[in-house]
Amino acid sequence: MRNSTTKNAIRALLLTALCLVTNFPLQADQRISSSEDVLHDRSVLACFAHLLREAGFGFAPVERAAFVFMNADGEFRCLDWPATHQFKAAHWSGPIPVGVVALAHTHPVVSPYPSVDDRNEAVRIGMPIFVISPQIISVVHRNGREETLMCCKVWSERALIAAPPHGR
Known part of the structure; x- marks a missing residue:
């Protein structure tokens, strides 16, 4: 398991390096x-x-997913959804908990942008959905508008600084 995690981390770093030396194409309606x-x-x-x-x-x-909460003092926190280990999918059963301000979930390297389902779900629930991949962080706003928030080096550097070395 540890070896597999190390290999995937190396792949993600190599992909980030590739993004840094190439012009990663952004979709036309994103900034x-x-x-x-x-x-x-x-x-x-x-x-x-x-x-x-x-x-x-x-x-x-x-895919893995979490709810993003905002506390009364304006601080954010996340609550992971249970892992389903389903092919390219994450699911939550039941109502959205009180205090949730957004959803976040991962996408594989081969499809880093939000999907049509992501767009439809953001509109349906009236809440932003963050899409996280090694290359970018995007958000689908509750009106269905997509936006790329961070790309490549900025995302990887901030994640490395923010992430604790062993778990959360």
Whole structure:
């Protein structure tokens, strides 16, 4: 297990390096913005890094997800969904807990952008959905608009700084 995690971490780092030396194509309706408050929060970046690690750094055929909460004092925290180990899917049973302000889930390396299902779900629940891959962090806003928030070096550097070395 440890060997597999190490291999996936190396793959993610190599992919990040590739992003740094190439012009990673952004979809036409997306722009890069690092001004989103949620992405300046260390606990959120640690949560996103944790989810990505649990999903094999985008190289495993599974997705991991979490609820993003905002406490009364304005601090963010995450609650992982139970792992289902289903092929490219994460599922939650039951109502969305009180206090949730967004959802976050991983995507594999081969499909880093939000899917049509992500867009439809964000509109249906009226809440933003963050899509996390080794290359980028995107968000689908509750109106269905997609936005790339962080790309490549910025995301990987912030995640490495925010993520604790052993678990959360």
